[in-house]
Amino acid sequence: MIKYICYCRKSTDEKDRQVLSIDGQLSELKEFASREKLQVIDFVTESKTAKEPGREKFAEVLKRIEKGEANAILSWHPDRLARNSIDGGRIVYLLDTGKLLDLKFPTFWFDNTPQGKFMLSIAFGQSKYYVDNLSENVKRGLREKLRRGVWPKLAPIGYFNDLKIKSIEVDDEKSKYVKKAFEKFAEGGTSYSEIARMLFKCGIYRKGERELKVDTVKNMLSNKFYVGTFLYNGVLYKGSHKTFISKDLFNKVQKQMERLARPRLKGHNFPFTGFIKCAECGSAITAETHPRYYKRTNRKVVFNYYRCTKSLGNCRQKYITDVELEKQIRNMVLKCSIDDEEYKIFMDLYEKDKLIEEQSASQRLIELQSKISNLEDQEETLLDGYLEHIVEPEVYKKKKNEIFEEKQKICSPKV
Numbered sequence: 001m002i003k004y005i006c007y008c009r010k011s012t013d014e015k016d017r018q019v020l021s022i023d024g025q026l027s028e029l030k031e032f033a034s035r036e037k038l039q040v041i042d043f044v045t046e047s048k049t050a051k052e053p054g055r056e057k058f059a060e061v062l063k064r065i066e067k068g069e070a071n072a073i074l075s076w077h078p079d080r081l082a083r084n085s086i087d088g089g090r091i092v093y094l095l096d097t098g099k100l101l102d103l104k105f106p107t108f109w110f111d112n113t114p115q116g117k118f119m120l121s122i123a124f125g126q127s128k129y130y131v132d133n134l135s136e137n138v139k140r141g142l143r144e145k146l147r148r149g150v151w152p153k154l155a156p157i158g159y160f161n162d163l164k165i166k167s168i169e170v171d172d173e174k175s176k177y178v179k180k181a182f183e184k185f186a187e188g189g190t191s192y193s194e195i196a197r198m199l200f201k202c203g204i205y206r207k208g209e210r211e212l213k214v215d216t217v218k219n220m221l222s223n224k225f226y227v228g229t230f231l232y233n234g235v236l237y238k239g240s241h242k243t244f245i246s247k248d249l250f251n252k253v254q255k256q257m258e259r260l261a262r263p264r265l266k267g268h269n270f271p272f273t274g275f276i277k278c279a280e281c282g283s284a285i286t287a288e289t290h291p292r293y294y295k296r297t298n299r300k301v302v303f304n305y306y307r308c309t310k311s312l313g314n315c316r317q318k319y320i321t322d323v324e325l326e327k328q329i330r331n332m333v334l335k336c337s338i339d340d341e342e343y344k345i346f347m348d349l350y351e352k353d354k355l356i357e358e359q360s361a362s363q364r365l366i367e368l369q370s371k372i373s374n375l376e377d378q379e380e381t382l383l384d385g386y387l388e389h390i391v392e393p394e395v396y397k398k399k400k401n402e403i404f405e406e407k408q409k410i411c412s413p414k415v
């Protein structure tokens with residue numbers, strides 16, 4: 001008489017969605033048992049991984065079989081019983097010694113013959129291979145992407161992950177709106193939430209059709225991905241994706257962000273404050289606006305006045321209007337300007353200088369190009385060393401960043 005113990009397993013961290021839940025396995029196996037008229041003496045369930053040996057319930061099942069309580073196992077698939085070489089081997093050994101007479105799986109044909117056991121060993125081997133490969137494949141895919149300069153995560157706004165060619169591509173429509181947002185912000189006077197509102201109107205929003213958070217907008221505006229580089233695990237990479245934001249625009253946005261981060265001072269949007277001082281006492285000059293109403297013509301005119309702050313002591317200077325100040329400044333500039341003849345002399349000198357500069361610049365360009373190609377060779381050697389486990393990950397990260405920064409310095413001194 002063949003007596004079965006039914007064993008169901010699914011580990012909580014099992015990524016494979018195709019594996020039935022424990023309840024699903026139980027009901028399927030109960031149905032299978034009654035259809036095949038199997039005598040099942042117990043149903044055992046366990047929610048543990050089979051990657052490593054040491055499952056308690058599974059060990060109990062084997063013990064009961066060794067004792068003779070049962071002599072067969074019913075399970076959904078061989079990979080439910082074992083995903084490591086030890087557990088798989090024990091099952092095969094129990095079959096060899098005759099303690100196990102049969103195994104039944106609805107998804108796998110097994111016959112207790114040399115061929116059957118051979119097929120079973122392969123199934124166990126495949127399960128182990130699957131586990132070993134899963135993590136290795138993920139790592140390999142990641143390395144491959146980084147090597148190709150592909151950001152291995154969700155594409156930033158204005159881009160999409162092209163799953164077919166495993167790269168990040170520009171979203172034709174959304175990228176236009178992102179560019180507009182960068183341009184609008186660079187002009188100044190636009191807040192982060194206004195940018196979020198602007199994007200919302202163009203159909204760019206977060207979950208639940210709500211405006212992007214201010215932090216998301218900030219991250220977007222400062223994300224160097226838009227100018228072709230990205231940081232992954234502390235290592236900088238040169239991205240291979242197309243860009244639609246110029247470095248110039250990006251830098252303008254960064255300056256605007258810095259400006260917003262600083263506390264704002266009132267009255268500092270006058271063109272002449274900050275660089276002129278009172279001629280009498282040397283104090284700083286400040287400016288104010290005063291609207292004036294003309295009753296007769298029913299007009300309101302705004303006047304800008306500049307005055308000495310008198311912070312250094314007594315001073316007899318009074319207010320002057322911006323028109324008067326401009327006159328004064330024009331006169332001063334005129335005094336130190338040059339005439340036409342001098343202009344010609346200087347322009348000649350300038351042209352000569354320019355020629356010399358151009359020559360030395362092209363010389364320098366050749367030098368820098370050879371430097372870059374040297375750095376690229378180093379980078380390649382470093383990566384090979386890392387992939388062959390000769391170079392430690394920490395050393396790799398550090399060195400890779402050094403090379404990258406060196407290259408960045410040569411290619412674009414600003415970003």
Ligand SMILES: [Zn+2]
Nearest residue numbers: 278281308315
């Ligand atoms: Zn003064």
